[in-house]
Amino acid sequence: MSASGSAPAIVADNVSRTYELDGVSVPALRGVSLTVEPGDYVAIVGTSGSGKSTLMHLLGGLDRPTGGTLLIGGRDVARLTPNELAELRNTTIGFVFQSFHLLARTTAQDNVGLPLVYRGIGRRERRERATAMLQRVGLAHRTTHRPNQMSGGEQQRVAIARALVTGPSVLLADEPTGNLDSATGQSVLALLESLNDDGVAVVLVTHDREVADRARRQIVMKDGLISASR
Amino acid sequence: MRVAEAWRVALDALRANRLRSLLTMLGVVIGVAAVVALVAIGTGTKEQIERQVEGLGSNLLIVVPGRLQAGAAPTSSPLTLDDVDAVTRVVGDRARVAVTINSGETVRAGSRTGFASMQGVLETTPTVFVRRLNRGTYLTRTDVSTGRRVAVLGDGLSRQLFGDRDPIGRQITIGGVRFRVIGTFEPLGQSLGVDRDGEVHVPVTAAQRLLGTERIDGLAIRAPDRERIDQLSTAVVAALTERHPDTDFSAVTQEQILGVLGDILGVLTGVLAAIAGISLLVGGVGVSNIMLVSVRERTKEIGLRKAVGARPRDIGVQFLLEAVLLTTTGGVLGMLLGGGSALLVDRLSPVPAALTWWSMALAFGVSAAVGIIFGVVPAQRAGRLDPVVALRTE
Numbered sequence: 001m002s003a004s005g006s007a008p009a010i011v012a013d014n015v016s017r018t019y020e021l022d023g024v025s026v027p028a029l030r031g032v033s034l035t036v037e038p039g040d041y042v043a044i045v046g047t048s049g050s051g052k053s054t055l056m057h058l059l060g061g062l063d064r065p066t067g068g069t070l071l072i073g074g075r076d077v078a079r080l081t082p083n084e085l086a087e088l089r090n091t092t093i094g095f096v097f098q099s100f101h102l103l104a105r106t107t108a109q110d111n112v113g114l115p116l117v118y119r120g121i122g123r124r125e126r127r128e129r130a131t132a133m134l135q136r137v138g139l140a141h142r143t144t145h146r147p148n149q150m151s152g153g154e155q156q157r158v159a160i161a162r163a164l165v166t167g168p169s170v171l172l173a174d175e176p177t178g179n180l181d182s183a184t185g186q187s188v189l190a191l192l193e194s195l196n197d198d199g200v201a202v203v204l205v206t207h208d209r210e211v212a213d214r215a216r217r218q219i220v221m222k223d224g225l226i227s228a229s230r
Numbered sequence: 231m232r233v234a235e236a237w238r239v240a241l242d243a244l245r246a247n248r249l250r251s252l253l254t255m256l257g258v259v260i261g262v263a264a265v266v267a268l269v270a271i272g273t274g275t276k277e278q279i280e281r282q283v284e285g286l287g288s289n290l291l292i293v294v295p296g297r298l299q300a301g302a303a304p305t306s307s308p309l310t311l312d313d314v315d316a317v318t319r320v321v322g323d324r325a326r327v328a329v330t331i332n333s334g335e336t337v338r339a340g341s342r343t344g345f346a347s348m349q350g351v352l353e354t355t356p357t358v359f360v361r362r363l364n365r366g367t368y369l370t371r372t373d374v375s376t377g378r379r380v381a382v383l384g385d386g387l388s389r390q391l392f393g394d395r396d397p398i399g400r401q402i403t404i405g406g407v408r409f410r411v412i413g414t415f416e417p418l419g420q421s422l423g424v425d426r427d428g429e430v431h432v433p434v435t436a437a438q439r440l441l442g443t444e445r446i447d448g449l450a451i452r453a454p455d456r457e458r459i460d461q462l463s464t465a466v467v468a469a470l471t472e473r474h475p476d477t478d479f480s481a482v483t484q485e486q487i488l489g490v491l492g493d494i495l496g497v498l499t500g501v502l503a504a505i506a507g508i509s510l511l512v513g514g515v516g517v518s519n520i521m522l523v524s525v526r527e528r529t530k531e532i533g534l535r536k537a538v539g540a541r542p543r544d545i546g547v548q549f550l551l552e553a554v555l556l557t558t559t560g561g562v563l564g565m566l567l568g569g570g571s572a573l574l575v576d577r578l579s580p581v582p583a584a585l586t587w588w589s590m591a592l593a594f595g596v597s598a599a600v601g602i603i604f605g606v607v608p609a610q611r612a613g614r615l616d617p618v619v620a621l622r623t624e
Contacts, residue, residue, distance in 0.1 A: 083541045090539025101534045115538035
């Protein structure tokens with residue numbers, strides 16, 4: 001299923017996204033072209049309102065472009081049904097959010113196992129794979145803890161483990177260090193980088209220059225367009 | 231998503247808001263309990279009446295002058311004992327024909343007074359109807375042919391007049407005329423709202439003399455078997471019509487009486503159940519309302535589930551199951567509550583109640599259907615949520 005060999009993980013070609021608000025067209029993206037290669041480490045930077053969040057939603061298959069072509073894992077997003085798109089997200093993409101988005105009242109291992117629920121995998125196997133993934137992010141001792149029993153850094157590691165449990169080719173992280181103090185943020189970034197070293201493409205959305213500077217390449221967004229790329 | 235997993239998620243969600251879930255369920259509990267209890271009472275009443283009608287005897291045909299029809303004018307009876315002889319010839323067996331002329335009369339024994347339904351009858355009454363004596367003897371053919379003033383008392387009347395003393399051989403007066411008690415009936419209770427234990431049976435001839443009339447009010451025939459009832463009915467009505475061309479005669483069987491009563495009670499039970507069903511509907515609206523609140527509260531969760539691969543249907547099913555779990559749990563509790571109430575009513579009050587499996591199954595099915603119907607809109611709303619918008623919601 002996943003992109004084979006060196007085929008790009010994500011290809012955006014002149015992608016635009018326009019919102020209709022009370023009959024007025026508001027362009028959030030105005031023609032963006034971008035390729036995420038397997039094992040890539042890209043930072044998308046820009047001020048708020050620059051379109052970087054919209055771009056990330058599109059790259060993750062949460063939203064569809066209103067113009068241009070978007071291929072995720074070699075599949076044209078415009079041609080997929082909502083169910084196929086959901087499946088694509090499940091198999092190809094891992095999301096990490098600024099505010100973690102863990103289910104309260106649910107243990108770390110069941111949070112991590114959540115994406116596997118939608119693959120029809122049984123509870124025992126989900127817990128085994130989740131435990132292995134928690135080990136990978138350094139939380140082997142926290143498997144049965146609930147989010148409110150963990151620190152912010154630990155919660156973000158649980159969220160990263162959840163993003164990884166399906167073996168995605170791309171990890172999309174939206175301000176992953178935004179809610180963390182700088183030391184914790186550094187360790188989360190280090191974790192993402194070590195995952196990247198293992199071959200997972202990482203796309204980071206951030207407004208923090210320091211965070212962006214650690215990426216292999218940077219894409220600067222402004223007014224719905226890529227203003228610079230380095 | 232596997233079904234077992236979906237149930238687990240739904241159960242977790244309900245557990246997370248225990249009080250709210252219980253209160254929402256209460257509407258369904260009350261609705262289902264009301265349906266089950268009211269249907270049980272309706273069914274119990276129907277069964278009781280059926281037992282009473284069947285307890286009269288078997289294969290009975292009751293013949294009265296006039297039309298048995300709503301709004302038909304009451305007909306004064308033209309029937310006499312000569313007509314009974316004619317009917318007996320048609321039937322071919324005197325033991326299968328009973329007659330009655332009845333009148334409310336004051337009955338005295340010494341200083342005690344009672345009011346009784348006096349039935350002027352033939353000696354055949356016990357061979358046509360089910361009527362058992364607990365003391366003495368019943369009327370004889372000679373008593374009837376000679377108009378002897380002898381009486382058989384109902385159990386209630388006997389106790390009223392004589393207490394625990396043996397009334398056999400004692401004198402009473404009926405409408406001022408002296409009679410001798412020769413027997414008493416076993417207690418029978420009520421038939422179709424009439425107190426059968428307040429009756430006093432006397433020879434039809436004695437009753438006619440007392441009332442100064444030749445008429446009888448009606449007659450009853452016990453057919454030898456069920457198949458012969460219709461044929462007998464036609465023959466008897468034809469014989470009577472020939473003798474009284476100006477009068478209509480009606481012959482009804484127990485089955486017809488049961489049919490009419492059953493229809494009435496069926497409608498009554500249906501109306502009661504429908505009223506109870508309205509409360510179930512109100513409960514369903516409550517479920518819908520809470521589910522909408524739940525969808526709104528968990529918008530972020532929905533967004534996340536979608537982001538990690540939940541299909542719209544997975545989310546919809548999750549919320550639908552939650553609603554169904556809510557209403558079916560309420561349905562089971564309502565069944566227990568309604569069934570328990572019906573049994574208590576049956577035990578502690580004169581109102582009979584009979585639990586039927588179909589009313590339980592219906593109530594459970596309806597509660598599940600209520601969950602589905604009232605859960606669909608919230609579930610669809612959840613399933614269609616845009617994940618981008620849902621994730622952004624605070």
